[in-house]
Amino acid sequence: MKGVILDSIRDLVVDKFGEERWKEVLRRADLPVTTVFPVTGNVPDETVLKIIGSICDVFNLTSKEVAEAFGEYWVTVYMPKVYKPYYRGINTARDFLLKMDEIHRKVTENISDAHPPRFDYKWKDRNTLIMKYKSQRGLIDIFIGLINGVGKFYETPLDVNKISDNEVEITFLE
Ligand code: HEM
Known part of the structure; x- marks a missing residue:
């Protein structure tokens, strides 16, 4: 990594x-x-x-607690400092999460020999997004911690439920 x-x-x-x-x-x-x-x-x-x-x-x-702390820090403190341009023009937690596949694809172009995760999206209803995590690394708890970090950054209440080892259901509560 x-x-x-x-x-x-x-x-x-x-x-x-x-x-x-x-x-x-x-x-x-x-x-x-x-x-x-x-x-x-x-x-x-x-x-x-x-x-x-x-x-x-x-x-x-616990490893879940570390994943939550890391997710919050990465999205709300570290990334806005180091990769600020990626946040430009994105105003909601939904739009930021929907951009993550493209952003991780771009990371591969910009940093040599990176193997970032990729994501698929499916809306279950207006407020419920199924997000699929595609990576050999199996870091689903870190994935969930990062999604919660996005909710915190945009001050958007959301629930994340793990539905399998590579899929979560995100409910936007507003
Ligand atoms: C501007 C925001 C972000 C940028 C620039 C970014 C960039 C990166 C980079 C450079 C890596 C390391 C890749 C490698 O070593 O091959 C990584 C790993 C990862 N990213 Fe992001 N990331 C961002 C936000 C997020 C968010 C919000 C999520 C979840 C929705 C996420 C999910 C992950 C996961 C789970 C990994 C661990 C590697 C893996 O599972 O294969 N990232 N990201």
């Missing part, structure tokens, strides 16, 4: 808990405390999962 994911996780831990706790996370993941993840470089998926596991241990959180 691209280093940008771990750079964001690092920022999240440092912002909320400080540099020392981040070092503890790295140590517990058997990595040198001086490790820096280059944003466009590749990091083995196992390392990303190991760091998430280490955060669960250090802060006594």
Whole structure:
């Protein structure tokens, strides 16, 4: 996975808990405390999962709780800073989510050797969107955390229900 994911996780831990706790996370993941993840470089998926596991241990959180915290931080803090142009002209949570397939396709064009997830969409009714997550990585909880992050960014109440390992149902509550 691209280093940008771990750079964001690092920022999240440092912002909320400080540099020392981040070092503890790295140590517990058997990595040198001086490790820096280059944003466009590749990091083995196992390392990303190991760091998430280490955060669960250090802060006594479940992987779902870490996925929610990461999703919120990525969409509401980190991305608006690093990839601001992607937000331009998109004013609702619905439109942002509907743009995600195209945005992840573009990421492949802009960052070499990226393998981002892709998405399919199907409206069940006016307020219910079925979103299919297409990735070999199987990170459905992170996918759900990110969708909740989109709801928070646009201050739009929404419910996300997992209907299978690669599909969720999103209900927009307004
Ligand atoms: C402007 C907003 C966003 C940008 C620019 C962006 C970009 C990226 C990038 C660069 C990666 C790493 C890809 C790789 O290493 O091959 C990634 C991973 C991922 N993105 Fe996004 N992302 C955004 C928002 C979202 C949102 C809102 C969702 C969910 C609806 C999402 C779902 C995911 C997931 C689940 C992954 C983990 C990799 C996987 O499952 O295969 N992203 N994204």
